[in-house]
Amino acid sequence: MTSFKLFLMLALPLAVALLPHKAFGQQIFYNPNDERFKSLYLEKVQSDYKVQKQEFDRQKLLHVKGLISEKEYAESEGRFKSAQITYQQAILSLAFEQPHITIDSGIKYQSKSGKKMVRLTLRNSTGGLVEGKKLDLEDFEGIRTDRISNVYVSLLNDQHAIISRPYEAKIATMPYNEPVTTEFLLLQDIDNITVRCVYGDKSEEKKIFLQKDESADRIAMTSEQFSQEADLGSRASYDMTLELFSSTSNVYKLDVINLPRQVTCDFLEQQTNARLSQVKFSQDVNTRKLVLAVYLPDRYDSSSFVIDRPISFFAVASPGSREGQLLDREKQYTAGELDRMNISYVKLELVPRGVGRIQVRAVNFYQEMKPGEIVQMNLTVYNDGTRRLDNIKIQTETPVNWVSTVTPDLLGSLMPGKETMVAVSLTPPPEVSVGDYEATIKTESFASNRKVESEDKKVRIHVAASANIFGTTLLVLLLVGILTGVVVFGIRLSKK
The missing domain is CATH 2.60.40.10 (Immunoglobulins)
Incomplete structure (x- = not known):
């Protein structure tokens, strides 16, 4: 029997080593990072945590009574701390590694004050939290695996600028599968917005088209x-x-x-x-x-x-x-x-x-004169608009060396439909030549502190030569003498 037992001890490990690798390849090994095993892994580390906690409590009691050494107590405490950290990691991995928030609706409406508002409804639809709820977690009352805490929501435009007020809305907690509604004031009136949700170390952005409040x-x-x-x-x-x-x-x-x-x-x-x-x-x-x-x-x-x-x-x-x-x-x-x-x-x-309009009228803008004379004109300034005219100024632009005088050259005000007379005199230089000249009358005024545009008026002046009486008389006498001679000569020819 002793020889047979020795044979088994030597043969079995060798037989296992010689088995085909396919037999082991079909076996599925546990991977704690695999989403399919997270809840199972949490149950496993929770069980380990309970065992280590009970053991540590027992060792702690023995240490108080002096029945174990400091080294044994420290080793027990280290094993407990390690199990506790692993347990905490498993809870956080399940609760926060892949949370998900869905947007149920985004409704745009107009408030009574005429402002554009958005009513946004969000929902916590994280699948991992449901698995976490099946476990009775110990020593983790502060961590709720059935909700997401401290969610920050903002609305963005296509340029990624925040267009809502408040700029960020904080949702303290979002229970699983329960709608949470928050309202924003739209600072830019658009229909396509991007909803940004920040929670934990995760940031999500979703572009949506706002519904209208029907x-x-x-x-x-x-x-x-x-x-x-x-x-x-x-x-x-x-x-x-x-x-x-x-x-x-x-x-x-x-x-x-x-x-x-x-x-x-x-x-x-x-x-x-x-x-x-x-x-x-x-x-x-x-x-x-x-x-x-x-x-x-x-x-x-x-x-x-x-x-x-x-x-x-x-x-x-x-x-x-x-x-x-x-x-x-x-x-x-x-x-x-x-x-x-x-x-x-x-x-x-x-x-x-009201509109300010000004008209300048005259009986005739064509004048004839002889050297040494002065052109005298009377102008009528008429307010053809619907607003009072102020600071009416009348100016003239004359040919070179001509002198002009406007009386009065400044009118304080003129009511709509009213008119006033202005006298204008144009004096040529002593050596003025015979010919045609032109002077321009310009009017400037204001209505309600705005300048009123007006049409310039042109005055055409014809300077004629002075009449020579002696030369004219001599010419007439010469013509009369010529005609008399022609008549006398004609009579004599007829008698012959």
């Missing part, structure tokens, strides 16, 4: 040039953006209310400049760009509106299905009334400005 059943109307100034007889243009927030209506009727009757307007397509009375949205197009053109008359009636006083009015859009709900243009509506009627609107403002 529960509002209206459109958002905005205009960057909501307050403008325009001269009488000109046009003010308001660039407008219409954004759909409705699931029931996609056709909206456009109108303008609270404008004086003398002021007219049109809605125009930006690209084609076509006039519009309605706009239609589709599933692919939920934003439209329009221009509201407001035309001011050349003249105004003070009972309708007043110069330099703002005119407040509304550009409105009502669903096309409410054909029976017509707005009365003769009535002055308030924002509260429009809200109660669920009509979309944007409040606009227009300040009409």
Whole structure:
């Protein structure tokens, strides 16, 4: 029997060494980094941790009683610390190595104050946390494997600039599979944004297209040039953006209310400049760009509106299905009334400005004179505009060596529709030659601290030669003598 046992001890290891390698190649060895074994690995190290903890507690009690040496106690404590660290590593690996946050929805809406907001709903969908919840973790009450803590969320544009307020929203904790909603104010009005989530040592970015809040059943109307100034007889243009927030209506009727009757307007397509009375949205197009053109008359009636006083009015859009709900243009509506009627609107403002126009009139801008004479003219300065003219200055540009005088050369002010007389004298030099000359009358004035453009007037002057009486008399006598001689000579010829 002794020889047989010795044979077995020597033969079995040799037989195992000679077995084909394929037999061992089919065996699956445990890898703690393999995702499939993380929960099993946690159970294993948890069991080791419990054993080492019990052993350390026993050795600690024996050490207090003096039954073991310091070396044995230190070795037991080292084994316990090593098992504890391995246990902690397994928990953190399962809880935080691959957390995942999904975006349930991103809804864009307009607040009551007109600001664009985003309501973002996130969800903790980490699969590893579910596995971790199956274990009763010991000594780790501070680590919750069923939630993600300290998540920082921000919204970015295509240039990776943060366009939300707050710039970063902190979510203290996200329980597993429970939606967490946070709201942002959009600092840039766009529909495509990038959502950045930072948690632990991980950062995720996802680009999404924002949904519109269809529960509002209206459109958002905005205009960057909501307050403008325009001269009488000109046009003010308001660039407008219409954004759909409705699931029931996609056709909206456009109108303008609270404008004086003398002021007219049109809605125009930006690209084609076509006039519009309605706009239609589709599933692919939920934003439209329009221009509201407001035309001011050349003249105004003070009972309708007043110069330099703002005119407040509304550009409105009502669903096309409410054909029976017509707005009365003769009535002055308030924002509260429009809200109660669920009509979309944007409040606009227009300040009409008077126009300064000046005219210079004269009976005749063509003058004839002889050397030694002076040209005297009376000019009529007339305010043809709708604003008072101030500091009216009249100047002349004359030919070389001519002298001009304007009386008065400066007028303090001139009200619209009023006129005043100005005397102008043009004196030629003593040695002026016969011919044609030209002088220019220039007018400069201001209306509401703005320079008023005026047309220069040209005065044409013809200088004729002085008459010679002696030469003219001699010439007449010579002609009379010639005619008399011709007659006498003719009579004599007829008698012969």
